[in-house]
Amino acid sequence: MPTRSQLARVLNPTDTEHPNQTPTTAAVSVVARDKPTQHGDRSLEILFIQRASSPRDPWSGQMAFPGGRYEPPDMSLTQTARRETLEEVGLDLFSIDPLGTLNELDGGRATNRLVSVRPVVFWLGSQSPKLKANYEVADIVWVPVSDLLDPNRHIQYHYPPAGTHFPGIQLNQANQVIWGLTLRMLSDLFNRLEYDFITL
Helix, strand or coil, X not given: CCCHHHHHHCCECCCCCCCCCCCCEEEEEEEEEEEECCCCCEEEEEEEEEECCCCCXXXXXXXXXXXXXXXXXXXXXXXXXXXXXXXXXXXXXXCCXXXXXXXXXXXXXXXXXXXXEEEEEEEXXXXXXXXXXXXXXXXXXXXXXXXXXXXXXXXXXXXXHHCEEEEEEECCCCCCEEEHHHHHHHHHHHHHCCCCCCCC
């Protein structure tokens, strides 16, 4: 698994200024922690949320990184990611310097709700902060990178609204599958690290 410095070397620089102000600009936090295991080694884990079920949310019930849309008071998309993460899971990233960013991606194609999203990467080290989901979040899950890379978890996920299948990663709960935009972000990260991963 990559160290903090190895991860930082493959990322884009972090933004420091206001983004182009559009209603379809958003940011998410890709939060990694280096957790000791019961065997004496360490496991790199990444934080995901499962969105709460709502008929008004086109991404209802889906797995995602914490984050959301840019709002005018935000000084940068990094601040957007921090603010939304604090609101959604109670994790304060304002005192943590981001390692960098992944490529900004256009999402929402399967739901016809287009949005441009910038992933901002944070490293917690061995911290295990207490998290609390707000009304937008049904579950908070730390997923080992080894699980994300496990070919036995790579599936074809059927998304009924689109009437077709998409590549996905099956997590431990049957209703928790990483696919779509979140999977494309993971693909960007793992390709930079030169890991074997799902071909998209």
